[in-house]
Amino acid sequence: MRIEARLFATLRTGRGKVVEAELAEGATVQDLADALAIPPAEIAILLVGGRDARLDRPLSDGDVVSIFPPVGGG
Amino acid sequence: MFGYNGKILRVDLTKRTVKVEALDEAKAKKYIGGRGFGTKMMMDEVDPGVDALSPANKLMIVTGPLTGTATPTGGRYMAVTKSPLTGTIASSNSGGYFGAELKFAGWDAVIFEGKASGPVYINIIDDKVEILDAGKLWGKVLSETTDALEAVHGDKARILAIGPAGERLSLLAAIMNDRWRAAGRSGVGAVMGSKNLKAVVVKGSGKVAVADEAALKEAFALCMKKIKENGVTGTGLPTYGTAVLVNIINENGVFPTNNFQEAVFAKAEDISGETLAEKYLKKKDPCFRCPIACGRYCEVDDIKGGGPEYETIWAFGADCGVSSLKDIIKANHWCNEYGIDTISAGATLAAAMELYQKGLVKKEEFGDGPELKFGNAASIVEWTKRMGMGTGFGAKLAKGSYRLCDSYGVPELSMTVKKQELPAYDPRGIMGHGVQYATSNRGGCHVRGYMISPEILGLPEKLDRLELAGKPQWAKIFQDFTAAIDSVGLCLFTSFAMGADDYAALYNAVCGTKITGAEFITSGERIWNLEKQYNLAAGIGPDQDTLPPRLLKEPVPAGPSKGHVHPLDKLLPEYYSLRGWDAKGVPTKAKLAELGVD
Structure with a gap:
């Protein structure tokens, strides 16, 4: 299945802003993070379809996953 | 006395007199200082029913007990007064260096009363206080005002001032200090303008007395460790400033767009903290004793200076449907120069754009100015200037979104609470x-x-x-x-x-x-x-x-x-x-x- 990973702030370094990932059926957010070589400690905000998610969340084809490192406030 | 200096400066602008008063230590400690103690003094001294722009209102510049001390970020002051925008108590906070300098000069607070017969500014050098003529400064923008005062008082002086917006009693006027730091909200700059007070210059040679230096050192070290190890204060804010929120808030679908008609801005990436850092950021611009240093210093074309902050980028950006970061930086610059609150300014332009979208504001009202149309980047820069000068339709804008929308019979289109513009979160x-x-x-x-x-x-x-x-x-x-x-x-x-x-x-x-x-x-x-x-x-x-x-x-x-x-x-x-x-x-x-x- 095809997943759109949107990366922000320092997570873009060496990975890009938007990464289209092809994952096996039943894959979770953790599998996506592994595929992108993002260690869990660098993930502060994790959204699937704009809603909070955890690493064990199973993904569906077409899901948009937004990943932020610890960032800021305003 | 420790932390507190024990002294309040009272300036009667009507009589042109200054008075030194002892701080009521018990009262100060009960309400801590800054916002709390300032509100207590307002409660004791100023009838809450007062017309905020009349001489009977008072403007209080109040520091906290930790202002000017060796604590992380210990440099803040509060402008406390009754707000002409909301009719509520106003307390607008600002950083930079002015607050700490006021403490070094020996004061906990300065209270301005009455109204000067003509433009004045105050010069404070430790316990020496003068009320000086500001006729030549009146009408000048912040950079000109600051340059002129530095030429007279030296570049070690810390300067707080209003711009033309405050002079003209715009309800969105801010009190500015250190050129582009702002006690931004609730129209505190208009109160200062209503008193014919253009600026306050301060130089201090003292030090805030500390009760237990060893305990402070220990507490300071622990707090610094926490600030450095925290992802937000240790990495995120120092690297990207507050603007890093653009993408976070947008991805969550709570990024108000086109005057809160929508909550996702398709072009958020163009105005994000990441883009700001890549294209326009020149350096960080930290406040007094700040280990976080979220402040930005940007350059675009012939413009350079502090900001823009997240809220500003949102207000002039998504809320106005504008995706040109360059023009947002320019609008921010003119807010700093004219002394206008960026949140209320951008949000008021957004409200005007919806009025125009709905046909309530006619094109003719813009005169020779650009159409206030969602997405029109040129309009946010030009109308910020005209708002600052109060010219043409800019005079209506200078009263804020509530009064603007109300004047067209649709106050419900104003995205305000208690007549103050909502910030960047739906x-x-x-x-x-x-x-x-x-x-x-x-x-x-x-x-x-x-x-x-x-x-x-x-x-x-x-x-x-x-x-x-x-x-x-x-x-x-x-x-x-x-x-x-x-x-x-x-x-x-x-x-x-x-x-x-x-x-x-x-x-x-x-x-x-x-x-x-x-x-x-x-x-x-x-x-x-x-x-x-x-x-x-x-x-x-x-x-x-x-x-x-x-x-x-x-x-x-x-x-x-x-x-x-x-x-x-x-x-x-x-x-x-x-x-x-x-x-x-x-x-x-x-x-x-x-x-x-x-």
Whole structure:
């Protein structure tokens, strides 16, 4: 299945802003993070379809996953 | 006296006299300082029913006990007065270096009373105070004013001033210091302008007395460690500034767009903190003793200076449908020069754009100015200038979004609470933040209780932003905690990393007191209740604890918050009950007695 990973702030370094990932059926957010070589400690905000998610969340084809490192406030 | 200098400067502008007064230490400590102590002095000295722009109102520049000390971010001051925009108590916070310098000069606060017969400025060199003619400064923008005053008083002087917007009594006028730091909100700059007070120059050679240097060193080290190790204060804010929020808030579907008609901005990336850092950021621009250094310094074309902050980028950007970061930086620059609050300025332009979109404002009203149309980047720059000068349609804009929309018979199109423009978060998708927007004692504001921290950023723990349960309690605690931090003289951003016990430890070391973290928060609750009392006496009742009708009735049309409205009526009763207020939202006698609000 095809997943759109949107990366922000320092997570873009060496990975890009938007990464289209092809994952096996039943894959979770953790599998996506592994595929992108993002260690869990660098993930502060994790959204699937704009809603909070955890690493064990199973993904569906077409899901948009937004990943932020610890960032800021305003 | 430790922490506090023990001295207040009272300037009677009508009589052109200055007076030194002893600080009432017990009263100051009860309300901490800054926002709390300033509100207490307002309550004691200024009838809440006063016309905010009349000589009977007072303008108080109040520091906190930790301002000017060796504490992280210890350089803040508060401008406390009655707001001409909201009619509530106003307390606008600013960083930079002015607040610390005022402490070094030996003062805890300066109170301005009356009205000068012509433009004046105040020169403070330690205990020497002069009232000087400012006729030649009147009409000048911030950079010209600051340059002129530095030419006379030297570049070591710290300068606070208003721009042309404050002189012209724009209800969106800010008090600026250190060129582009702003006590931005609630029209405090108009109060200063109404007194014919252009600027305050200060140089200080003293030091704030500290009760226990060893304890301060220890508490400082612990707080610095927490700030450095925290992802937000140690990495995120230093690298990207506040603008890093653009993408976070947009991805959550709570990024108000086109005057809150939508909550996702398709071109958010173009105006993001990442893009700002890549294209325009020249350097960081930290405030006094700040280890976070979120301040930005940008250059574009012939313009350079501080900012833009997240809220500013949102207001002139998404809220106006504008995706040109270059033009947002320019609009921010002109706000700094004319001395205008960027949040209210951008949000007022957004409201004007909706009025035009709906055919209520006619093209002819723009004269030779650009069309105020969603997405028209040139219009935000030009109309910010005209707002600052009060020319043509700019005079209407200078009164803010509520009065603008009201003048066309549609106040409901103004995205304001208590007539103050809401900042950059759509509460329809952030339930606790909506509670704190509605109940804020100074009207639409994000920094009276920054619920974005738990509801979006996950600090100190992650809450589901759409969940209702527990939110009134969180909002209350954040409001109380913030009131205490605002009063002690530190920056609210420290609270991403520091807890109540940390603030108490710093306060105790500096002031020689023995308060607990819980007592620190209770002081904040006392301040919150005092502010509420001031507002009630000013005629701002609980009927104004609400949100714009759009946010209560019109569901978010698309994106991750699609379909949601803010269910304020389901949350307010619990909030009032937790506050110990009656069902109508008025503090009970018992609650006021318990807190010792007098």
